Amino acid sequence: MSHRPVSKQRVNPVTSVLRTVVAAVVAVLAIAALAPSVASAQSDDAEVKGRLQARDAEGERVGVGGVEFIASDLSGNEIARGVSDEEGNWSIQLPPGTYDVLLNVDTLPDGRELRNPDKNPAQVRLIEGDSKSALFPLGEAQASTSSEIEIVQLTVDGLKLGLIIAMCAIGLSLIYGTTGLTNFAHGEAVTFGAVMAYLLNVTGIFGLRIHLLIAAPLVIVISGCAGWLFNRFVWFPMRRRGASLISALVMSIGFSIFFRYVILYQFGGRAKRLTDYQLQTAWDLGWFRLLPKDLVIMVLSIVVLLGVGIALQTTRVGKAMRAVADNRDLAESSGIDVERVIRWVWVTGTALAGFGGVLFATTESINWEMGFRILLLMFAGVTLGGLGTAYGALFGSISVGLFVQLSTLVIPTDMKNVGALLMLVVILLVRPQGLLGRKERVG
Amino acid sequence: MDWGGIIENTFRGLIGEQFIYFGLAAIGLNMHFGYTGLLNFGQAVFMAAGAYGLSMAVATLGLNFWWGLVLGIVVFPLILAAIMGVPTLRLRADYLAIVTIAASEMFRIIARSPSLDRWTGSSDGLTAFANTFYDFSPFDTQKRYFFGLFIGNQMWVVLVGWIVLSLVVLAVFLMMRSPWGRVLKAIREDEDAARSLGKNAYWFKMQALAIGGVFGALGGMLRAIGTQSAQPQSFITDITFFAWVALILGGAAKVGGPVAGAAILYGILNFTDVFLRNSVADGWMPEWLMTGTQVGQVRFMMIGLALILLAAFRPQGLFGSKEEMALDDR
Numbered sequence: 001m002s003h004r005p006v007s008k009q010r011v012n013p014v015t016s017v018l019r020t021v022v023a024a025v026v027a028v029l030a031i032a033a034l035a036p037s038v039a040s041a042q043s044d045d046a047e048v049k050g051r052l053q054a055r056d057a058e059g060e061r062v063g064v065g066g067v068e069f070i071a072s073d074l075s076g077n078e079i080a081r082g083v084s085d086e087e088g089n090w091s092i093q094l095p096p097g098t099y100d101v102l103l104n105v106d107t108l109p110d111g112r113e114l115r116n117p118d119k120n121p122a123q124v125r126l127i128e129g130d131s132k133s134a135l136f137p138l139g140e141a142q143a144s145t146s147s148e149i150e151i152v153q154l155t156v157d158g159l160k161l162g163l164i165i166a167m168c169a170i171g172l173s174l175i176y177g178t179t180g181l182t183n184f185a186h187g188e189a190v191t192f193g194a195v196m197a198y199l200l201n202v203t204g205i206f207g208l209r210i211h212l213l214i215a216a217p218l219v220i221v222i223s224g225c226a227g228w229l230f231n232r233f234v235w236f237p238m239r240r241r242g243a244s245l246i247s248a249l250v251m252s253i254g255f256s257i258f259f260r261y262v263i264l265y266q267f268g269g270r271a272k273r274l275t276d277y278q279l280q281t282a283w284d285l286g287w288f289r290l291l292p293k294d295l296v297i298m299v300l301s302i303v304v305l306l307g308v309g310i311a312l313q314t315t316r317v318g319k320a321m322r323a324v325a326d327n328r329d330l331a332e333s334s335g336i337d338v339e340r341v342i343r344w345v346w347v348t349g350t351a352l353a354g355f356g357g358v359l360f361a362t363t364e365s366i367n368w369e370m371g372f373r374i375l376l377l378m379f380a381g382v383t384l385g386g387l388g389t390a391y392g393a394l395f396g397s398i399s400v401g402l403f404v405q406l407s408t409l410v411i412p413t414d415m416k417n418v419g420a421l422l423m424l425v426v427i428l429l430v431r432p433q434g435l436l437g438r439k440e441r442v443g
Numbered sequence: 444m445d446w447g448g449i450i451e452n453t454f455r456g457l458i459g460e461q462f463i464y465f466g467l468a469a470i471g472l473n474m475h476f477g478y479t480g481l482l483n484f485g486q487a488v489f490m491a492a493g494a495y496g497l498s499m500a501v502a503t504l505g506l507n508f509w510w511g512l513v514l515g516i517v518v519f520p521l522i523l524a525a526i527m528g529v530p531t532l533r534l535r536a537d538y539l540a541i542v543t544i545a546a547s548e549m550f551r552i553i554a555r556s557p558s559l560d561r562w563t564g565s566s567d568g569l570t571a572f573a574n575t576f577y578d579f580s581p582f583d584t585q586k587r588y589f590f591g592l593f594i595g596n597q598m599w600v601v602l603v604g605w606i607v608l609s610l611v612v613l614a615v616f617l618m619m620r621s622p623w624g625r626v627l628k629a630i631r632e633d634e635d636a637a638r639s640l641g642k643n644a645y646w647f648k649m650q651a652l653a654i655g656g657v658f659g660a661l662g663g664m665l666r667a668i669g670t671q672s673a674q675p676q677s678f679i680t681d682i683t684f685f686a687w688v689a690l691i692l693g694g695a696a697k698v699g700g701p702v703a704g705a706a707i708l709y710g711i712l713n714f715t716d717v718f719l720r721n722s723v724a725d726g727w728m729p730e731w732l733m734t735g736t737q738v739g740q741v742r743f744m745m746i747g748l749a750l751i752l753l754a755a756f757r758p759q760g761l762f763g764s765k766e767e768m769a770l771d772d773r
Contacts, residue, residue: 184544246482247755251750251751253484261744261747414555428534
């Protein structure tokens with residue numbers, strides 16, 4: 001099963017320049033990540049504050065940002081306003097007195113509502129130097145009454161999730177197909193993309209925050225470079241040494257853990273959000289509700305996936321990728337430079353995963369473990385479709401996305417991923433080659 | 444810098460509770476990977492099976508401690524082995540890896556789910572299930588034992604742990620000398636050859652998975668008893684790889700390999716942990732480089748790095764032999 005040692009590569013001048021550029025980019029980003037954030041300290045006579053939190057799909061507490069709070073005196077005159085930050089913290093500075101603090105329900109993100117709407121506004125009495133908390137517990141919005149409408153809504157959500165998983169999973173499948181490596185570190189490529197987007201969009205480089213529309217293509221390029229580096233300095237030498245696939249697999253697990261905890265170390269354990277496109281009002285389309293950004297995400301991913309499909313079908317390198325995935329030895333003996341193809345697979349695969357990470361960050365939040373969670377959904381999708389086939393990955397991932405969302409009709413929302421993972425076990429039991437895989441002995 | 448504390452903690456890592464829990468888990472992995480070539484990335488779930496088997500029996504179902512032992516050591520691990528093994532053991536090695544890691548994630552989601560709080564205690568986990576165990580303790584809870592390293596109850600856990608560990612090592616030694624053990628090694632070396640000699644490779648792999656899982660469950664159960672709690676957080680996916688590093692570091696396919704590996708690993712981990720904590724507390728460590736909360740993350744980075752370096756440069760570990768290495772030449 002081991003790969004034969006690969007012939008030595010010529011050192012390309014372009015590559016060495018590229019290497020320098022990439023190193024510079026990495027250094028700049030590292031500095032930006034380390035730069036301390038400046039906290040502004042305000043002082044006034046008294047303040048009312050709070051932390052607005054809700055449970056996310058995983059059942060974990062996350063802050064709810066961008067929600068407006070209005071403090072008015074008892075005769076109804078507005079005195080001051082405050083907005084919750086990404087961690088849900090808000091505070092309003094006020095002179096001592098008694099106030100009504102109103103949570104502006106219109107600014108709540110979609111799907112969130114107050115658990116006790118009759119306790120809004122809340123009355124607080126502040127004396128000098130006071131710092132009082134006002135609590136506004138949030139709950140899930142009541143599910144729509146009609147179950148057909150719910151099914152349509154969940155199908156749309158599932159399609160969105162599936163498209164993003166598919167984008168992330170194509171690289172996983174192609175890397176497996178061309179090199180035989182089950183790359184457990186592929187999930188961290190997704191997290192990497194999301195964190196890079198956060199760095200550019202929220203932290204900013206030298207104080208300059210880049211709009212998401214510009215940041216996203218940048219992230220794709222950075223991710224592609226990272227994939228190239230990862231292949232060049234880790235997997236290419238391993239292949240040349242003829243390392244076994246099992247030790248490569250154990251190494252990829254090591255990288256997955258290492259990268260994950262480096263990200264946790266730098267990024268912190270709390271979920272964060274991008275600044276752009278966070279507050280949008282959903283379009284009510286009768287059968288389902290859709291945020292404008294979600295439509296853009298779905299259209300974008302369909303375009304990218306179609307583009308990848310066409311590239312695989314028509315371009316030289318795309319055909320070569322499929323040839324290598326199909327039969328490496330045959331491809332090599334018919335004159336295809338297998339190492340070049342593998343390089344392309346790593347670059348495009350990681351770039352797509354990074355882009356998937358940006359899309360995830362846009363719809364949900366960024367979290368150091370997000371890639372690992374998605375990785376397991378990717379595995380489910382790729383196995384369902386047939387490991388090693390690009391179209392199988394696409395088909396399987398969309399099915400998994402739909403399955404995850406629709407399963408919430410039956411099981412509690414916080415356990416929805418369990419359904420997909422159980423599906424993985426069932427597929428292996430009945431049709432281990434996947435739905436689109438070739439029937440051959442996989443043992 | 445409290446050098447006395449650092450030395451004490453390092454020594455405690457070499458022989459103490461963590462060494463026992465993860466030594467047992469690593470012996471189980473040795474059964475899976477070292478002898479049979481199975482890639483089990485979900486040993487943490489087997490550990491959790493032991494911990495939750497005992498704690499759910501006592502704290503949720505109200506059974507007595509002995510039924511808890513049966514549930515945690517036999518019933519839960521065997522069910523788990525069947526769930527993970529039946530679909531995957533006929534397939535290529537990486538499918539087991541995917542399913543076992545998926546099982547860890549499933550465990551995490553299910554154990555933390557508030558909707559099952561009544562059964563599992565969700566994120567807080569279960570407590571108060573080990574009283575019977577401590578009732579048997581011959582040690583005075585107020586006194587310190589073993590050069591002052593362990594207080595009474597800890598000493599009891601560690602003593603029982605040492606006995607269990609020795610028995611398991613002996614069992615593995617005897618099993619691997621038997622014809623049964625030779626079949627496992629034959630499957631690792633060449634499954635088709637073993638099958639052509641009329642051995643039911645699938646069934647042997649299933650047995651190895653179950654037995655290794657039981658060893659892992661013993662480790663997990665002792666961990667639950669030692670900490671007097673069974674929490675989802677103690678058995679997250681990454682916990683598996685502490686046992687993996689212990690195994691590969693010591694040397695897979697050696698009876699004593701995982702035990703030596705666990706001792707060395709926890710010696711090193713405890714040393715760095717306490718050393719870094721001291722540095723942060725004393726202000727040696729610049730704050731932009733590392734804070735108190737970040738110290739806890741360093742050990743996970745070290746585990747990742749250790750897996751990478753061992754797999755790449757020394758797959759046979761410290762005491763293993765290259766000839767008997769499932770990590771090599773496949």
